[in-house]
Amino acid sequence: RAAVIDEQERVLLLRHTYTTGWFLPGGGVERGETAEEALRRELREETEIDITAPPALFGIYFNGRASVRDHVFVYVVRSFAILNLKRPDLEIEEVRWFPISDLPPDTHPVTRRRLTEITTGLTPEPIW
16 A cells, blocks of 8 residues: 655545445565565556655564455555546546645545544554
């Protein structure tokens, strides 16, 4: 997952076509990919964002709801280029920027928690 944060302290969130709420972009690591390579690929696919400097790994979280061995890597991305305007597709319904201090009401609770950890220095919870 990526917390893509711009100079105005806005975060890029997306809505999927198959569930409700706003989420940090990201996805699975493919065979033979590093976590950072997966992050770069997922950001291009889901948001039309290209990372232009190494992202900062913020935390690694265990996600027992997905599988008994699933872990989520969260990166903070502050250096990026917008390649194109992301258009809706079969997976992504919408991509938008929001002030971190004014997230939409239906932001997923885990997304909200990760952003609070990132922006306030709150100790990250190890469980996703």
